[in-house]
Amino acid sequence: MRFIILTLTALLLAGCGKNGPTEPWKNPKMAVEKRAEDLLRRLTLEEKLDLLSGDGFMSSHGIPRLGVPAIRMADGPVGIRTWAMPGAPDKPGEPQTVHATAFPVGIAMGATWNPDLVAQEARVIAQEALVLGRNQVLGPTVNIARTPLWGRNFEGYGEDPWLTSRMGVAYIGAMQGEGVIPTVKHFAVNNQETRRNTVNVKVDQRALEEIYLPAFRAAVEEAGVWSVMSSYNKVNGAWAAENPELLNEILRKRWGFKGYVVSDWASTHSTGPTVNAGMDIEMPGPTVMPGLKDFMKNFPGGNPGFDGGYLERSKLKALFDSGEISKQTLDESVRRILRILFISGIIDRSLTPDKAPTKPEVDTPEQRLLARKAADQSIVLLKNDRNILPLDPQKVRTVALIGPNAEFNRVGGGGSSAVNPEYSWKPADGIRERAAGKMQISYALGATMEGEKETAPAATLLKEATDLAAKSDLAIVFVGFSAALEGEMADRKSLSLPAGQDDLIQAVAHANKNTIVVINSGSPVDVTKWVAQVPGVVEAWFPGQEGGHAIADILFGDVNPSGKLPVTFPKSMADSFAPIDAPEIEYKEGIFVGYRHFDKKNIEPAFAFGHGLSYTTFEYSNLTLTPVSPRYGQTVTLLVTVKNTGTRAGAEVVQVYLHDVKSSVERPVKELKGFQRVELKPGESQVVTMTLDRRSMWFYDPLVKDWAAEPGEFDVLVGSSSRDIRLKGQFALYE
Ligand code: BGC
Numbered sequence: 083m084r085f086i087i088l089t090l091t092a093l094l095l096a097g098c099g100k101n102g103p104t105e106p107w108k109n110p111k112m113a114v115e116k117r118a119e120d121l122l123r124r125l126t127l128e129e130k131l132d133l134l135s136g137d138g139f140m141s142s143h144g145i146p147r148l149g150v151p152a153i154r155m156a157d158g159p160v161g162i163r164t165w166a167m168p169g170a171p172d173k174p175g176e177p178q179t180v181h182a183t184a185f186p187v188g189i190a191m192g193a194t195w196n197p198d199l200v201a202q203e204a205r206v207i208a209q210e211a212l213v214l215g216r217n218q219v220l221g222p223t224v225n226i227a228r229t230p231l232w233g234r235n236f237e238g239y240g241e242d243p244w245l246t247s248r249m250g251v252a253y254i255g256a257m258q259g260e261g262v263i264p265t266v267k268h269f270a271v272n273n274q275e276t277r278r279n280t281v282n283v284k285v286d287q288r289a290l291e292e293i294y295l296p297a298f299r300a301a302v303e304e305a306g307v308w309s310v311m312s313s314y315n316k317v318n319g320a321w322a323a324e325n326p327e328l329l330n331e332i333l334r335k336r337w338g339f340k341g342y343v344v345s346d347w348a349s350t351h352s353t354g355p356t357v358n359a360g361m362d363i364e365m366p367g368p369t370v371m372p373g374l375k376d377f378m379k380n381f382p383g384g385n386p387g388f389d390g391g392y393l394e395r396s397k398l399k400a401l402f403d404s405g406e407i408s409k410q411t412l413d414e415s416v417r418r419i420l421r422i423l424f425i426s427g428i429i430d431r432s433l434t435p436d437k438a439p440t441k442p443e444v445d446t447p448e449q450r451l452l453a454r455k456a457a458d459q460s461i462v463l464l465k466n467d468r469n470i471l472p473l474d475p476q477k478v479r480t481v482a483l484i485g486p487n488a489e490f491n492r493v494g495g496g497g498s499s500a501v502n503p504e505y506s507w508k509p510a511d512g513i514r515e516r517a518a519g520k521m522q523i524s525y526a527l528g529a530t531m532e533g534e535k536e537t538a539p540a541a542t543l544l545k546e547a548t549d550l551a552a553k554s555d556l557a558i559v560f561v562g563f564s565a566a567l568e569g570e571m572a573d574r575k576s577l578s579l580p581a582g583q584d585d586l587i588q589a590v591a592h593a594n595k596n597t598i599v600v601i602n603s604g605s606p607v608d609v610t611k612w613v614a615q616v617p618g619v620v621e622a623w624f625p626g627q628e629g630g631h632a633i634a635d636i637l638f639g640d641v642n643p644s645g646k647l648p649v650t651f652p653k654s655m656a657d658s659f660a661p662i663d664a665p666e667i668e669y670k671e672g673i674f675v676g677y678r679h680f681d682k683k684n685i686e687p688a689f690a691f692g693h694g695l696s697y698t699t700f701e702y703s704n705l706t707l708t709p710v711s712p713r714y715g716q717t718v719t720l721l722v723t724v725k726n727t728g729t730r731a732g733a734e735v736v737q738v739y740l741h742d743v744k745s746s747v748e749r750p751v752k753e754l755k756g757f758q759r760v761e762l763k764p765g766e767s768q769v770v771t772m773t774l775d776r777r778s779m780w781f782y783d784p785l786v787k788d789w790a791a792e793p794g795e796f797d798v799l800v801g802s803s804s805r806d807i808r809l810k811g812q813f814a815l816y817e
Contacts, residue, residue: 110430117429118420122413124148128395130416131402134357135393136367139347140216142419143367150423151217151432153263155365159221159237159253160185160494160626161501162210182210183449183627184493184501188223188249189604190460190623192239192648193694195735196759197252203456204253208260210444217428218263220311220498222253224297227605227649228273228675229659231574236495236604236624240648241676241691243293244754247300254305261427266301268313268346270294270328271669274661275573279349279378279385282316284668288747291782291789292673299337308341308422312361314349320359323350329360342418347498348374353392354406362415364393381571445504450628457625457632459733462645463695464609467617470598472639472697473556475520480554482524483510484547484590485583485600486531487560491629492602496569503627509560509600512630516638526550528590531564532580540582544589551593558637559587562602565624573661577608577652584611591615600633606651609688621647639697644733644759646694646803650677653688673750677804681751692737692754692803698728698764702736702808705800710813714791718774718813722800724760725767733761736770739804740778743795743812749781752799774798779815793817 103109107121122130125145132143137152144152157163162182185191185203194200204222211219223237224246239246250266257264271283271294285294301307310333313322322328323345333339342362348371350356350364366374368391378388391397401407423429463471473481483489491506514523528547530536537543551557561583568574578584579601591597591612598618601607602625613619620643622633635641652658657680659671674682677691704723712718724734736759739752755778758770780791795814801807 107429108433114421114424117424118417121148121150121420122417125416127399127402130412131395131398133416133419134363134398135391135395136363136365139366139370141367142363149432151428153218153423153428154216155218155220156211156214156216157221157498158207158219159223160187160191160499161207161503162214162216162219163498163500164214164502180214180502181504182214182444182501183207183453184503184506185453186457186460186626187236187494187499187604187624188238189227189236189240189648190625191456192245192249193462193621193623193645194456194459194759195245195646195648195757196459197248199456199459200249200252201256202452204256204264205260206449206452208257208262210449211262212260213443217261217426218265218309219257220265220267222250222264223267224250224301225268225272226294226675228669229573229661230577230606230649230652231655231661232273232605233275233568233573234495234497234570235649236568237499241650242648242754243296245648245757246297250297251300251305254301254307258305258308258426261431263308263422263426265309265311265344266298266307267311269298269310269322269333269343270313271317272313272315272322275383275571276661276663277383277665279314279383279388280665282319282666284318284666286669286672286784287787288782288784289669289672289675293675295332298333302333302337302339306340308426310339310341310343312343312345312349314346321349321351323361324352324355324359326359334360340418341422342415348378348388348390350390350392353397354401356392357398357401357407357415358411362418368394383571453626454628454631454635457628458635458641460623460625460645461632461636461643462621462647462693463636463643464619464621464689464693465613465617466695470596470617471620471637473637475517478521478555480522480524480556481513481517482526482547482550482554482557482594483513483560484526484528484551484557485560485586486527486529486534487562487600487602488525488558489527490531491627492562492564492624493627493629494565494624495604496565498570500565506627507630509630509633512632512634513558513637516634516640524550524554528559529582529586532582533564533566544586547586548589548593551590551597554594556596556598557590557594558598558600559590560600560602561587562607563604568604574605577606577655579607587612588615598637606649608654609651610653613688621645639730642697642730642732643694644696644735646692646735647689648691650680650687650691651689652680653686657685657687678750678753681804687805690803690805692735692801693805694735694803696732696734698726698730698732700732700734700762700802701725701727702800702802705798705809705811707798707811707813711816712813713816714776720756720772720774720798720800720811722770722809723767724762724770726762726764729764731761731763733759734802735759737801737803738772738774739799739801739807740774741797741799742779742781742792743797745781745792745794747781747783752804754804791815
């Protein structure tokens with residue numbers, strides 16, 4: 083008897099009956115909604131209020147009394163950023179001791195046009211997050227590259243909403259599959275760093291709907307994303323973190339978002355309006371806000387008036403007591419957070435800690451391979467005259483490696499997305515390793531990276547480089563940016579390469595006509611000063627820890643390049659939009675961003691959106707569309723045959739653009755509506771199938787405030803880039 087009573091007491095204390103836990107929130111067999119409701123019911127007012135603010139830099143509040151864990155966050159999106167982790171310093175800027183796999187930056191992943199690869203990347207990032215004790219990753223970034231000078235273009239997937247959406251959806255789905263919370267960011271219209279903390283972006287509804295929001299919408303509607311991060315800026319007059327139109331109307335009511343919104347770090351400006359607009363967790367926590375206030379004051383373009391800690395318990399309590407924040411509103415926020423804690427498995431994993439991953443699985447050989455594969459597929463061969471590439475060891479015996487990025491792997495862009503990998507492979511080492519015994523490799527710096535320590539006078543460095551180039555069979559100049567020159571908190575100042583690099587390329591090209599340029603950048607650069615003088619140009623982005631291997635893979639032809647530009651390279655900033663240094667910016671161009679702008683104004687870009695060469699050739703044939711006269715609700719199936727007509731295996735990204743022949747509003751000359759990457763052996767052909775649904779055809783009609791697909795003809799443009807259309811077809815949409 084005594085034994086039975088003891089057992090029963092123990093079971094009750096543990097909240098367990100014979101058939102599992104008796105407290106519904108602990109029972110994994112119950113529906114998430116019921117569990118969340120049960121847990122919500124058990125919380126004190128203080129516990130609820132605490133859930134609405136962070137605890138330190140990278141954590142939410144847990145509910146210690148009930149053993150509910152905190153949400154432990156880590157920056158993404160291109161790998162786990164390790165500050166504020168156990169064993170790692172808790173303050174930004176301090177040296178890091180914990181490592182994670184550094185993948186190529188977002189724009190590089192965009193250049194792969196390979197959502198499956200993005201999914202594999204996100205899976206690894208999620209697994210590493212769990213190993214490092216994190217359960218929320220602050221990524222993907224899906225903001226659109228409106229201006230080539232945005233310091234953070236490298237984090238996103240480029241200028242096109244469809245491409246960005248596909249990548250974002252792939253990332254989110256894969257990460258959630260691992261039980262880690264992705265955070266699609268930054269919601270919304272965060273497209274420049276200049277005054278990013280205070281700027282008011284005025285953008286018309288059509289541009290919002292067609293350009294800036296589709297990737298967020300896809301994240302919610304298609305991937306069912308668990309968390310969204312609001313941005314720093316104001317959108318049409320209201321701070322993004324307290325914007326009822328964006329958060330409650332569009333995100334929740336219209337798209338059906340069921341997760342929670344976190345504020346960007348130090349981007350809140352009020353208590354009542356923030357909570358009432360539907361922003362759920364203020365980050366970071368109130369205890370670290372004072373430090374951030376100073377930070378905000380001190381960096382150019384920061385927010386000197388910033389306060390913060392608005393959702394701290396006592397401030398919320400006062401408004402709760404006064405009725406400005408209702409119980410219903412508070413409960414809704416808490417419910418949203420709890421729901422994701424259940425749906426992601428965070429609570430269950432904490433209830434059964436033995437099931438949590440214990441073996442450190444960071445930097446495994448498989449992860450390294452994936453980082454290399456991602457970089458391989460991201461590199462874009464921009465120009466290849468005289469088939470200068472791939473390097474032929476039979477013809478090329480001596481190679482001069484020149485430039486500030488040869489002996490330095492520019493892993494990523496600057497700011498919160500920086501990952502600290504175990505190692506980082508330099509281009510020069512990748513090339514030396516591959517050329518060993520076949521080619522003689524020599525090196526000259528040529529020019530110091532702007533902002534880095536000068537080792538010799540510029541003229542001396544230049545002379546060394548040109549002398550070396552002149553006596554070599556071939557020269558490769560590694561130029562571009564550093565993380566200090568391209569990153570968060572500042573926009574790039576111009577389209578040009580950093581100081582001295584244009585001159586370096588020109589001088590080397592003059593000394594050796596076999597000069598190849600390899601660029602590291604997170605955004606377009608001005609190539610016009612030298613592109614005509616060099617036969618080969620390669621865009622390698624910020625390629626992650628395996629950069630050096632991947633660049634060698636491409637230069638030697640071990641991997642056939644297949645990357646395609648996710649952004650237009652303008653010939654001049656006069657052809658594009660620059661960040662604006664003003665308290666208020668109006669996006670006057672509306673929907674005409676990126677190639678939509680270049681097409682409308684009939685401007686020749688230096689390199690077009692979607693451009694990217696291969697060491698083989700592809701032929702397009704037999705475009706068929708069925709039905710050719712769809713009715714509303716029907717899809718059009720597109721078939722096209724692609725053949726590898728060259729002598730090497732390779733991959734082609736087949737791109738499908740639509741043009742609405744006649745419309746009641748002005749529409750872009752073409753818009754990307756489908757793409758597929760196909761791998762083909764020499765001589766092999768494949769029939770590529772894609773479907774175009776009503777959403778491919780519609781536009782946002784500001785008059786009726788809704789999307790409309792108007793009956794009439796649509797041109798279907800199929801090609802290898804937005805300016806290399808190989809086949810055209812047409813269908814007519816009927817009522
Ligand atoms: C960035 C976010 C980042 C956060 C936390 C902010 O400055 O805008 O993208 O996730 O810091 O590091």
